Amino acid sequence: MNFWFSIFRQTGRNLRQTWTTQFMTCLTVSLSVLIFSFFYLIYLNMLNAGDKVSDDLRLVVYLEEEPGPEMQEQLRLKISQFDEVQEIKFISKTEAYNRFAEQLGDNRDVLTDMPTNFLPASIEVIPLKTLRSLSQIKLFAEYLATIPGSQKVQYGQQWVERFYYFIQLLSIVVLLSGALLILTATFMVASTIRLTIFGRQEELELLKLVGATNNYIRTPFLLEGILQGFIGSLLGLTSLYILFQWTARHFSGAGFLDLFTFTFFPPGIIITIVLLSIVLCTAGSYTSMQKFLRI
Amino acid sequence: MTEATTSSRTAMIEMIKVCKKFPPNVMALDDISVSIANGEMFFLIGRSGAGKTTLLKLLCNMERPTNGLIEVAGMNINQVTGNKLAKLRQKVGVAYQDFRLLTDRTVAENIAISMEVSYKKPQIIRNRVKSLLSQLQLEDKHDILTGDLSRGEQQRVALARAVANSPTLILVDEPTGNLDATSTRQVMELLIRCNNSGATIVIATHDEALYQHSTHRIMKLHNGKLESLTRGDGRGWPSVAGARDSAGATDGSGDEI
Numbered sequence: 434m435n436f437w438f439s440i441f442r443q444t445g446r447n448l449r450q451t452w453t454t455q456f457m458t459c460l461t462v463s464l465s466v467l468i469f470s471f472f473y474l475i476y477l478n479m480l481n482a483g484d485k486v487s488d489d490l491r492l493v494v495y496l497e498e499e500p501g502p503e504m505q506e507q508l509r510l511k512i513s514q515f516d517e518v519q520e521i522k523f524i525s526k527t528e529a530y531n532r533f534a535e536q537l538g539d540n541r542d543v544l545t546d547m548p549t550n551f552l553p554a555s556i557e558v559i560p561l562k563t564l565r566s567l568s569q570i571k572l573f574a575e576y577l578a579t580i581p582g583s584q585k586v587q588y589g590q591q592w593v594e595r596f597y598y599f600i601q602l603l604s605i606v607v608l609l610s611g612a613l614l615i616l617t618a619t620f621m622v623a624s625t626i627r628l629t630i631f632g633r634q635e636e637l638e639l640l641k642l643v644g645a646t647n648n649y650i651r652t653p654f655l656l657e658g659i660l661q662g663f664i665g666s667l668l669g670l671t672s673l674y675i676l677f678q679w680t681a682r683h684f685s686g687a688g689f690l691d692l693f694t695f696t697f698f699p700p701g702i703i704i705t706i707v708l709l710s711i712v713l714c715t716a717g718s719y720t721s722m723q724k725f726l727r728i
Numbered sequence: 729m730t731e732a733t734t735s736s737r738t739a740m741i742e743m744i745k746v747c748k749k750f751p752p753n754v755m756a757l758d759d760i761s762v763s764i765a766n767g768e769m770f771f772l773i774g775r776s777g778a779g780k781t782t783l784l785k786l787l788c789n790m791e792r793p794t795n796g797l798i799e800v801a802g803m804n805i806n807q808v809t810g811n812k813l814a815k816l817r818q819k820v821g822v823a824y825q826d827f828r829l830l831t832d833r834t835v836a837e838n839i840a841i842s843m844e845v846s847y848k849k850p851q852i853i854r855n856r857v858k859s860l861l862s863q864l865q866l867e868d869k870h871d872i873l874t875g876d877l878s879r880g881e882q883q884r885v886a887l888a889r890a891v892a893n894s895p896t897l898i899l900v901d902e903p904t905g906n907l908d909a910t911s912t913r914q915v916m917e918l919l920i921r922c923n924n925s926g927a928t929i930v931i932a933t934h935d936e937a938l939y940q941h942s943t944h945r946i947m948k949l950h951n952g953k954l955e956s957l958t959r960g961d962g963r964g965w966p967s968v969a970g971a972r973d974s975a976g977a978t979d980g981s982g983d984e985i
Contacts, residue, residue: 644818
């Protein structure tokens with residue numbers, strides 16, 4: 434009989450003996466994973482949705498005078514000093530007039546008697562579509578207002594701020610549910626392993642006396658932690674997937690859900706969540722062993 | 729077996745000036761020095777509280793001596809740790825006075841434990857368990873929980889577990905305390921067989937019949953001190969004489985040594 438065969442036998446025997454406690458721990462871990470991944474999934478989808486909606490987001494700086502080429506270069510440098518941006522575009526007075534006329538369409542006749550330079554020149558700044566950039570948009574707008582020659586800065590203030598606060602709130606919920614996952618996974622597993630160790634004290638003592646090595650005694654407990662993390666996270670993620678499919682089936686084509694394409698986690702994130710649960714549960718098991726297993 | 733032959737063999741156990749004191753001030757063993765040769769059968773006698781069980785516990789590293797040196801198979805057992813200690817313990821079979829059986833496991837599982845820790849193949853374990861149960865007339869108890877057995881049966885299971893892994897040293901504490909004459913004979917036959925296949929055996933007992941007529945050395949303890957070290961009279965124990973003869977045991981003189 435080799436080492437791993439003995440270890441798996443020991444683990445299986447222990448799982449059979451304490452299956453109710455193990456089952457409850459697994460359920461708690463899976464519930465924590467479900468709560469965490471539920472909020473994380475919403476968070477990721479909202480970020481994607483925000484990304485799409487904010488494609489049109491731009492800051493418009495109205496200028497007192499139309500800048501010359503040299504001035505344009507200076508302004509470009511000044512803007513880039515604050516933050517990296519996706520694009521900076523200068524709109525001359527004539528260009529602004531043409532755009533306006535185009536927007537008026539059939540009603541462009543109203544501009545017949547107007548000079549072509551009655552609209553102010555402007556700079557269109559398209560920020561990077563990152564959360565950091567979005568969160569700084571207000572500060573950026575304030576900075577642009579201080580640029581020499583700027584009259585007024587405009588952007589979709591209300592929408593951006595609301596969206597940013599929502600994302601911020603969601604990230605706090607994700608962090609809290611992450612903390613819940615860490616606490617439940619480590620503490621529940623630690624407490625289960627502690628109970629198991631106490632329940633098997635007599636057997637562990639005997640194993641030690643008949644010559645079991647430390648690894649022979651400890652590895653099954655670590656394996657239990659790994660199994661709880663693995664099964665718990667798989668259960669949690671499977672439940673979330675079923676919930677996701679159900680929601681997609683029942684709410685598709687209606688209301689706001691139709692605005693965005695909701696997607697499930699990519700394989701990379703699923704693997705990360707499973708590994709994270711395994712690591713947390715193993716850590717719980719390990720701490721309990723260090724504390725209560727005297728060999 | 730003479731003193732000369734005992735000392736010519738390498739020692740399995742060396743105890744030099746061993747003392748064991750329990751708090752607050754109970755001297756369980758005081759200045760014990762003895763050498764037990766490889767392959768020897770050795771009896772440890774004395775009244776209750778004389779220190780027999782303490783001495784066995786020191787030998788299997790369940791307790792540490794307050795003073796003195798204990799060597800088992802050439803190793804100072806109080807300095808051996810980790811995997812080396814585990815390997816040493818795999819070679820030392822112990823049948824405890826309180827049996828230390830897992831009462832929620834079957835007889836077979838209890839006996840198998842000592843072989844599982846040294847990664848014996850399942851087939852070998854199954855065969856060995858069956859063979860031991862048959863030698864101790866416990867074949868029908870294979871799948872019975874040890875908690876459901878009588879004291880005498882539990883005692884025999886504990887002994888079977890001690891010898892299952894073919895250890896080189898077997899420590900037995902009161903092996904026949906709960907047994908009738910037939911079971912006592914079976915137990916002694918098993919121990920003699922192990923001894924004849926090379927195992928060193930140390931038996932702590934009250935039962936005079938076990939050692940009185942044997943050829944083996946007998947150490948008597950009294951209040952933790954070594955009172956005498958003698959040999960049995962060598963007439964042999966009638967019930968086990970057959971087993972011993974068939975196993976080729978040597979004669980003894982029964983002299984004081």
